Amino acid sequence: MNELALEVLEIKYELPQIKYDLTELNAEIKKLTDQYSGYVIVDESELPNAKKILASLNATAKEISDMRISTVKKIKVPLDTFETEIKDLTKKLDVLATEIKAQVGDYDVRIKERKRAEIKALSDYAPYTVFNETWLNKTIAISQIESDLAEQKKSFQTACGIIQTTCTICELETEKYFEMLTNGAELNDIVTLIKNDKAIKEKYANVPPQAEPIVAINVDTDLDIYIRTYKIKGTKAQLTAIYDYMQKIGVLILEKN
Numbered sequence: 001m002n003e004l005a006l007e008v009l010e011i012k013y014e015l016p017q018i019k020y021d022l023t024e025l026n027a028e029i030k031k032l033t034d035q036y037s038g039y040v041i042v043d044e045s046e047l048p049n050a051k052k053i054l055a056s057l058n059a060t061a062k063e064i065s066d067m068r069i070s071t072v073k074k075i076k077v078p079l080d081t082f083e084t085e086i087k088d089l090t091k092k093l094d095v096l097a098t099e100i101k102a103q104v105g106d107y108d109v110r111i112k113e114r115k116r117a118e119i120k121a122l123s124d125y126a127p128y129t130v131f132n133e134t135w136l137n138k139t140i141a142i143s144q145i146e147s148d149l150a151e152q153k154k155s156f157q158t159a160c161g162i163i164q165t166t167c168t169i170c171e172l173e174t175e176k177y178f179e180m181l182t183n184g185a186e187l188n189d190i191v192t193l194i195k196n197d198k199a200i201k202e203k204y205a206n207v208p209p210q211a212e213p214i215v216a217i218n219v220d221t222d223l224d225i226y227i228r229t230y231k232i233k234g235t236k237a238q239l240t241a242i243y244d245y246m247q248k249i250g251v252l253i254l255e256k257n
Contacts, residue, residue: 016075025064032057112136124149128156128182159187166191170198 036057041050115136119125122145129152135145159181167174177190232242246253 018071018075032060118142119145122146122149124153126153126156128152128184130184156181159190162187163190163194166194170194172197172201 036053039050039053041047116131119131119135119142122142124146129149132148134140135148160178163177163181164174167177172194177194180190180193181187232239234242243253
């Protein structure tokens with residue numbers, strides 16, 4: 001790759017030299033200062049003259065300021081032109097760099113995704129594995145990741161043993177709690193849940209099951225047939241119960257959604 005040598009940009013310049021003589025202007029300003037320093041408006045009759053003096057002083061100050069601004073603008077013309085041309089050149093480099101940066105970013109993503117797939121294909125990678133995004137860094141070797149996975153496996157197996165023992169003591173099945181552990185639940189929370197489930201199981205162990213309530217069916221003596229539409233809302237079990245009841249009492253269901 002050829003690097004751009006800055007030596008190709010040779011800048012020659014001379015500091016601006018401004019020739020001016022403020023002697024006469026200083027003398028005029030001194031006259032005005034001497035003349036109006038300590039000026040006092042004695043009464044209202046002096047106001048018109050005071051306003052004329054004020055306007056003259058302001059006009060003189062503005063004229064001097066305008067001369068300064070005009071001179072500075074002229075001196076800055078070559079400097080402004082130089083800045084504009086240099087900025088245009090750097091913008092071209094910025095556009096080129098942005099295009100290449102986008103491609104570099106795309107390749108970085110592809111490299112990381114390839115490594116992600118490689119990690120997930122390792123023998124100790126499992127559904128319970130907590131993926132560490134830092135594994136995708138170039139500085140992290142596969143051997144280090146394998147060591148991390150082995151540690152996670154060891155911790156998971158230890159947790160499974162604790163769950164198994166706790167469930168055996170509490171006389172509960174383990175499947176529900178193993179699934180929670182696999183999905184990332186904390187071991188302490190799982191053990192607490194097992195103990196709570198045991199307490200609930202013991203609480204309701206001796207409670208006889210409730211008999212299904214008997215629904216009284218009134219004898220319908222009205223032989224006329226009517227059609228009426230209802231839109232009801234409820235749980236799936238509630239709606240099923242209503243459907244079963246209508247069939248039980250002989251209601252003809254014309255349409256079912």
